[in-house]
Amino acid sequence: MTRTVRTVAGLPAPLRTLFLTTLIFRTGTMAYPFLAAHLLVHEGLGKGPTGTVLACFGVGALAADLAASVLLGRVTAHALMLGGLGLSAAVPAVFPFLHGVAPLVAAVLVWGFAYEIVTPAAYSATVAAADPDERKVAFSCYRLAINLGMAAGPVVGGLLFAVDARLVFWANAGCALAAAGHLALRSRGVPAALPSGRNAPKSGIVRRTPYERARFWTIFGLSLPVQLAYSLPSVFLSTYVIVGLGLAGYWAGVVFSVNAVGIVLFEVPLNVLMARTRHLPTLLLGYGLAGSGFLLMALSGSGPSLVLSTLVWTAGEIVVFPALLGYVSELSSEASADRNLSLYSTGVNIAFILAPHLALLLTRPSAPGIPWAVAGGALCVAWVLLTVARSSPYTWYKEEPSCTDAI
Known part of the structure; x- marks a missing residue:
């Protein structure tokens, strides 16, 4: 454990910022695990409509992955992460006030897109900040932040859900907003972390080949x-x-x-x-x-x-x-x-x-x-x-x- 802490502490500044941003954001991933329970118990939806709403989160996430490369060609990785984090705060904040299948489907589609768009942007920022022989370590630190956050988030979410289901969504929104704030403050004055083709790439990114x-x-x-x-x-x-x-x-x-x-x-x-x-x-x-x-x-x-x-x-x-x-x-x-x-x-x-x-x-x-x-x-x-x-x-x-x- 000591070596893990030393490794994270020794990351370049952009990767330390990404680690803590990811940790805060994924700790806030507490509403989705309780989404089905909220829809069934508090919204009174049947199993069919509930399954449809849940599936829309995955559809939104897939759309984000497919759109990410185009978006990263136009904005920096940090800007895209900030946009995703902002939307990930906005949707859960209003979600308890939405009723009916159509509004819920629309909200979950946007939510899935916002949640997932952060991942390819984070990958892009990691590639920009780490040399090739450092990337396995950098990606393992990123995964560590995800796993730590997602281990803690549902536990806290379960406690909040037992008190009031709306608190889970608002806590989720608060964590996403805190992650965006941390990323914005720590990145101020720092050169943008990758974006496609506009900054000099790290060594080790190979030229395009026919293969x-x-x-x-x-x-x-x-x-x-x-x-x-x-x-x-x-x-x-x-x-x-x-x-x-x-x-x-x-x-x-x-x-x-x-x-x-x-x-x-x-x-x-x-x-x-x-x-x-x-x-x-x-x-x-x-x-x-x-x-x-x-x-x-x-x-x-x-x-x-x-x-x-x-x-x-x-x-x-x-x-x-x-x-x-x-x-x-x-x-x-x-x-x-x-x-x-x-x-x-x-x-x-x-x-x-x-x-x-x-x-x-x-x-x-x-x-x-x-x-x-x-x-x-x-x-x-x-x-x-x-x-x-x-x-x-x-x-x-x-x-x-x-x-x-x-x-």
């Missing part, structure tokens, strides 16, 4: 099994533990806690140690751990075996997500870095939308672990395809000598 687009779509396709697999815990774990395995509900809480503690304690230090390790071995290690962990989840039948499996796939998560972001940023040219990172974000949202439907479609009472097995198997196939992709310059970006591993 760049094929390389990006190769890693995009190979990243989808990762995104789908890691969406499973949030949407399927409780059902698997309680209904599928018939275990006490607290084991689901134990699994979530093990995952969260592992990320907070080890993600940043491990990525510091692996900062100069080449992309291919890093990704192969991450995919291998992830695939093994999810296959073990499918075979688990007790609480302790679930915890052991969770340790394995958490190790995979710690390695693979910063590595994917680092690789996508490095294979991208100056003109396409924002576009590629924004498109990468669409994969995250597509997976999050599809995961619950696929999990329910695959699961069987006699074989509740099938979704985990399919996820693990897909990751193993992706591991093999990674080794195949690296054999051709058309599908794989080979790092410059300065980025080779030190192992």
Whole structure:
């Protein structure tokens, strides 16, 4: 933990500002987890309309990812983050006063767009502020801020919801506004953090090549099994533990806690140690751990075996997500870095939308672990395809000598 604190404290000033901005913003992510309960209990909507409203958040988020590269070509990353944070404060502030499906759908669409647009802008700012061999560490610090915030936010939200549902939305709005204020104040007088093509790029952003687009779509396709697999815990774990395995509900809480503690304690230090390790071995290690962990989840039948499996796939998560972001940023040219990172974000949202439907479609009472097995198997196939992709310059970006591993 001490090393993590030292690493965050040693980040360049723009990345320290981004870390705290993200931490405040994601701590405020407390209204969405209680949105369904608010709509069902306080708005009196049925399950169908409630599902429609919830789905619109994902639609808005996908629209943000698709629009981000265009917007980042016209405004700076900080300006786009400020806009997203401002809208993320405005929508929850008025949400308790909205009634009827149409106004709620419109508000949630805007809310999803505002919430998600911050992510590709933050990726762009990270690429601008970090050299290539520092990006895995920078992205792991960014993920740390997200995980810390989203661990605390729902806890506070649950307490507020028990008092008055409206307080959850207003607290959410207050945190988004505080994050915008922090970003605006700390960025005053500091040069804008990336925007596409107007500032000199950091070294390591490669010139466009005939293969760049094929390389990006190769890693995009190979990243989808990762995104789908890691969406499973949030949407399927409780059902698997309680209904599928018939275990006490607290084991689901134990699994979530093990995952969260592992990320907070080890993600940043491990990525510091692996900062100069080449992309291919890093990704192969991450995919291998992830695939093994999810296959073990499918075979688990007790609480302790679930915890052991969770340790394995958490190790995979710690390695693979910063590595994917680092690789996508490095294979991208100056003109396409924002576009590629924004498109990468669409994969995250597509997976999050599809995961619950696929999990329910695959699961069987006699074989509740099938979704985990399919996820693990897909990751193993992706591991093999990674080794195949690296054999051709058309599908794989080979790092410059300065980025080779030190192992």
